[in-house]
Amino acid sequence: MTSIRKRSWVAPDGSEKTGWQVDYVDQAGNRRRKQFTRKKEADAWLTTAAYQVTQGTHTPDSQTITIAKAADLWIKRGQREKLEASTLAAYDQHVRLHIVPMCGDRKLSQITRPMAEGWRDQLMDKLSRPMAMRVLRSLAAIVNEAMGRGYVAQNVVAGVKVRRAKREKPKVIIPTKAELKAILEAAKASTEPMAHPLALIAIFAGLRASELRGLPWRCIDLKAGTVTVEQRADLKNIIGPPKSEAGYRTIPLPDSAITALKAWKLACPASDDGLVFPSIAHKVMSHQYMNGKVMAAVQIAANCHHMVTRDDGKPMLDKHEQPVMVPRYTLHDFRHAAASLWIEQRVNPKRVQKWMGHGSIQVTFDTYGHLFDQADQDSAVAAAIERELIG
Template sequence: MPIYEYEKGGKPHYYYAFEVKDANGKRKTIKKRGFKGKTEARKAEAAARTEWERGTYIDPSKVTFGEYIIDWLKNKQDVSVETRITNVGHIKNHINPVIGAIPLQKVKVDDIEKLIKNMQDKGLSDGTVRKVFNLVQTCFKTAQRKELIIKNPFDLLEKGSKPRPSKSKVDYWTKEEVKEFFNKVEHRNKIMFTLAIYCGMRRGEILGLRWKDIDFETSQIKISQSLRPQQGLIKGVKTDAGFRSITVAPYVISELKKHRSMVLQERLESNEYNDHDLVVCQPDGNPVSLDNFTRFWKRIVKKTGVRYIRFHDLRHTCASLLLSAGTHPKIVQEMLGHASIKVTLDTYSHLTRNIQAEAAMALENILK
């Protein structure tokens, strides 16, 4: 079983090639490149020969892109459950209907451009188009690295045709709007809104917060668990930086104590209380449902008469009020759990400009 050597990137690589006869007696060569060692190539060749003899061999040249990307995602390890579910939806709804039936080795740059245009014509958000684009591009990079394709169609894309990353919309309430909201809002889980605005916590972090994560003596909240739409309660948060401790104001501690008294009373009155130690929960102790959360939030805001913003924008409200008050961006980054201070500065650049202006005036006053 001969294994052949060739050079790639200045380093030796290997491929196998052997002849077989199809059902009609016609000769064909089965060949695969991209192996870094002879042993790896020999094992792959042996497996290919066995598959051919059993009639289960699949010619790589006939594998469709739709078949390949599904198999590629299934074997991809560095993907969270939530992201995997989202990617499966993108493949089913946006990718495969357009380019899924094309053989992997025959996908052209025109097909990629068609995919992008199709998504844009459907009115998908810039963020979704970008995510789908990145998913397909990463898949093709893997295929190229494994030498399943000779040319990567993404290498031929013109710069202007690539979807550009759009800056996420940042909306937030003013100080007056926050005060008006809290003066009018009525809900048994009002503490949810308090934690979002005063602590900048994400929705999943708030709904996964446990009483044991709160130190009432030191006024510290530890973020270590979250509630996800598909996974439910999980240990862990969005990013490594999300694991953090937040020092909270006396008002927040006071509101948490009031809320705890209500939860304890509900627990005493319930015959079937499911204790998950959650701060924010349903009257029976179970996690809050995320199925209709946006609709629920819209009803809450409508009742107060305050201008509508997304629940996630309460987090932006926290950051904007802190930065407007002169809080150092590094502190805001740590409090919100951003992966880096660059994320904070990029997201709230319109506010940091004001801080720079104030700093310039302060320096001038010092040196006068």
């Protein structure tokens, strides 16, 4: 039985107050009450609540928590599960800078689909589309965590999406073959002995930067000519398992890489973790040093760089009065280069997925689908020319 009745009372300051009280029975058979200032609000709420009770998705306000509290529970679960430090830092940023200021004081039971759609619009207005998507996914994950704990019966945020505009689909940056050749030649001539084997593995095996930094010698099979990924180093230089189950993989290496690795193994400093590319201190090399020092120097030597300019368009100079140069590519761009080389050689998409360590073939096609299309077109062109000349 449900009812709405007007009630009056005297406030502590002696003033008379009136309100509208909703009496209803929830799906568990418990009697509940909720009070509103206006009857119109009470009517609207009861209509929604009555439907939720019939669907088994109603949660009384007294049995729920705020989004801020739910976010805290979500972050703590990630800490217990020992998620990557960079992942936890990103989640914490989403919560502190965007979610809590926007809706942290709102109780989970009070969230409606229109409300969640409005939050999506707010995020889109002040953030880039990719960041808005990430924050919205975090909000949905927060509500999902609370739902699993019984603080809310449904997750209305899960159905709210940020549509990716096709024209905004990010394109991967891939070094040209001429640039890759120049980089390998510069790496071979570098005074940094690890530069050449590092460039070879980055370009031919497509390992992530974290996987290169955490790569141990036991995972290099010099006889079979393969590199196996079974661990990585996070942003805090802590060795751990790969990014996902798909991260465990074995990738073939060309003879040039094996030859360079054999020579480097004789000169490589020993480290506690038996790393292929240890730091000067014989520990895990930082991402900044590997990407911004070793590979940056190689690219600058190979003329794969940009000159930094000031606001007035003039070159920015360093302390030696020389123009400041920055590398054109990151370690991740060499990962794309590896995929493009495999695809050009007609490697099966599933094998490309495996070697790249992608969790699904969809990720591979979303990232490199245009390259597969180009490879198919090139093959068709060759076949057409053959038909014309040979028959």
